[in-house]
Amino acid sequence: MIRKKKEFPLLEKVTITDIAAEGKAIAKVNDLVIFVPYVVPGDIVDLQVKRKKNTYVEAEAVKFHQYSSIRAVPFCQHYGICGGCKWQVLPYSEQLTYKQKQITDNLKRIGKIELPDISPILGSEQTEFYRNKLEFTFSNKRWLTNEEIKQNTVYEQMNAVGFHIPNAFDKVLAIEKCWLQNDVSNRIRNAIRDYAYQNNYTFYNIRQQEGMLRNLIIRTSTIGELMVILICSIKTEYEQELYNRLLQYIADLFPEITSLLYVVNNKCNDTITDLEVHTFKGRNHIYEEMETLQFKIGAKSFYQTNSKQAYHLYKIVRNFAKLTGDELVYDLYTGTGTIANFIACRSRQV
Structure with a gap:
């Protein structure tokens, strides 16, 4: 007997009132606390309840009746799909205001801590292209967006390099442009992807433990140094030859790379902490500077x-x-x- 799928209610014309953790906002209906992603305080929306917990519910906005006056337009084409940068719809100054309020409320209301005067949050001067490290994943299971699924098209190219979709460890959203790191990161990732497409390189299947291209890590520093780490599964001499060709292609196309490194990972998981890092070109590290100090950063370093x-x-x-x-x-x-x-x-x- 097929168990009937439980139906959850639709809540109409609900006003979003506050910000919560993990990129979610808060609404209340008859003292029921509702957590909702991708909305901001002041939005008036219809909410489809997705999950019920003991003290709250989780819902998704299915219709907007009125947009908040503080709502911003997302700048990234992957917003709402990749799972990152969830507050693009909230101006950064507003984000800081709500985060400060949240920290204070949590310490006072939940922690019962008497607080002195708290200085304002020191916001970042740069809110785009500010990260010095990003890690991308290769997969032969490209995540299809709802729009792509609705087209009812058979896609020949299902290989992708990008970010894991939340709650889908084996699928990857193909990233064309990410706004988190210096744009050279986008150019390098896309060049590797195109070369792999043109030369029929295999992308990794985490479930079947098959495929060659696994991960790509890119690190930058404020003094212009650039590290690229390509991680692959290599099990034959032919795959090693393909690996070398790809590394040489990257080295030739991007002479600005300070450290071009590679890791052979034939394990089940993606961690490289227990694996040897090889240098293909340049140094095995880059430098970062802070006042008179110079820090040496390797492939496995935390910074x-x-x-x-x-x-x-x-x-x-x-x-x-x-x-x-x-x-x-x-x-x-x-x-x-x-x-x-x-x-x-x-x-x-x-």
């Missing part, structure tokens, strides 16, 4: 993904510490050691 904002953050940490030069400072949780090195000049020892 704050917004370099310029990290610099502002570290300056605040240094000022808050009010170091006199006599202190012994312990760095108990560190990555590349940026904070420890940054404050070393103001302390006796770190």
